[in-house]
Amino acid sequence: xxxxxxMEGPVTLSEEAFLTINCTYxxxxxxxxxxxxxxxxxxxxxLLKATKADDKGSNKGFEATYRKETTSFHLEKGSVQVxxxxxxxxxxxxxxxxxxxxxxxxxxxxxx
Amino acid sequence: DTExxxxxKHLVMGMTNKKSLKCEQHMGHRAMYWYKQKAxxxxxxxxxxxxxxxxxxxxxxxxxxxxxPNSSLLNLHLHALQPEDSALYLCASSxxxxxxxxxxxxxxxx
Numbered sequence: 001x002x003x004x005x006x007m008e009g010p011v012t013l014s015e016e017a018f019l020t021i022n023c024t025y026x027x028x029x030x031x032x033x034x035x036x037x038x039x040x041x042x043x044x045x046x047l048l049k050a051t052k053a054d055d056k057g058s059n060k061g062f063e064a065t066y067r068k069e070t071t072s073f074h075l076e077k078g079s080v081q082v083x084x085x086x087x088x089x090x091x092x093x094x095x096x097x098x099x100x101x102x103x104x105x106x107x108x109x110x111x112x
Numbered sequence: 113d114t115e116x117x118x119x120x121k122h123l124v125m126g127m128t129n130k131k132s133l134k135c136e137q138h139m140g141h142r143a144m145y146w147y148k149q150k151a152x153x154x155x156x157x158x159x160x161x162x163x164x165x166x167x168x169x170x171x172x173x174x175x176x177x178x179x180x181p182n183s184s185l186l187n188l189h190l191h192a193l194q195p196e197d198s199a200l201y202l203c204a205s206s207x208x209x210x211x212x213x214x215x216x217x218x219x220x221x222x
Contacts (some may be wrong), residue, residue, distance in 0.1 A: 034210060043118075043202050044155065044213040089154055093211075099168070100211060102154035 002027040004103035006090050012109045013080055021075040021106045023064075023090035031092040033057075033066055033073040038087045038105075047075075047088070080110045116214035118203050124220045127193060133217045135186040135203030141212075144186045146178060147202040149216070155202055161186060193221045 007022040025031065032051045036044040048057030053068035062077045073090060090103040116137045125131050135144065142163050147155035160168035161180045175197075177189040186203055198221045203214040 036213075041218075043200075043215040044204075046210050046212060049210055099157060099160065105152070105154050107152075 002031065002092060002094050002101045004090050004092055004101050006088075006103035006106050009087075009105070010107040010109055012111065014111050015082055016079045017110075019075070019077040019080045019084070019108070021088055021090075021108070023073045023075065023103060025071050025073065025090075025092050027071075027092055027094055029095045030068075031094050033064070034091040034093070034100075035062070035064055035073070035075050036089040036091060036102075038089065040086070044089065080108070082110045082112050084108060085110045116203055116205055116212055118201075118214035118217050120217055121215065122218045122220075124222065125190065125193065126222050127195075129193075130189070130191045132190065133188040133201055133203075133219075135188075135214055136184055137205040137212070137214075138184055139205060139207065139212070140183075141205035141207050142183060143206045144180065145204040145206070145211070146176075146186070146188050147204060147213075149200040149202055155213075159188075190219075193219075195221050197221050 003026045005024050034049045035047040037047045038044050048059045050057040050066035056065045064073050064075045087105045087107050089105045091100050093100050119134045144161045146158040149155040157170050158172045159178045164180045175192045179187040200216045200218050202216045204211050
């Protein structure tokens with residue numbers, strides 16, 4: 001079945017540092033890929049998405065590129081802020097109407 | 113309107129109580145979901161409604177009873193819950209552009 005693997009957290013960075021959160025997936029066909037962010041005490045917010053190979057999703061300074069050859073969708077940001085502290089979930093939706101599969105989540109803490 | 117709303121934000125109930133969680137969206141999405149999220153874990157799918165009909169029940173105990181009165185509303189009726197049911201309950205709706213979550217109801221069962 002489909003699955004998503006994320007790097008183990010927590011990740012702790014200083015403000016203005018470069019962020020990478022790795023995400024790899026296993027799926028048949030051509031899934032759509034998503035990053036969600038969950039701030040403390042809140043629900044999940046869709047951060048960005050990509051629906052086909054080589055697509056780049058971007059939002060709020062975050063980027064991720066759909067790499068079919070490496071089955072990856074790594075999240076990056078050039079300069080993190082304290083307000084980026086949250087849990088980040090990578091997810092996929094299969095292209096045969098299967099439901100969402102979430103990764104385990106990566107907790108990011110950004111220190112001033 | 114591009115959001116999913118949920119009420120109440122917090123709920124504390126005893127094991128003999130009956131309560132309901134409510135979810136609403138006005139984006140015209142025809143698929144709606146209930147998820148349960150425990151601390152430090154990803155959301156777990158409970159129910160899926162497609163065009164107001166229950167299409168997926170992920171072996172959820174009968175003390176959770178979903179209802180979809182119309183295309184904009186989704187309820188989750190709770191009865192005789194256990195302390196281990198304490199969690200964040202998330203509603204979501206989806207379209208081809210993605211899945212959109214509400215802020216959740218933080219449920220505590222005493």
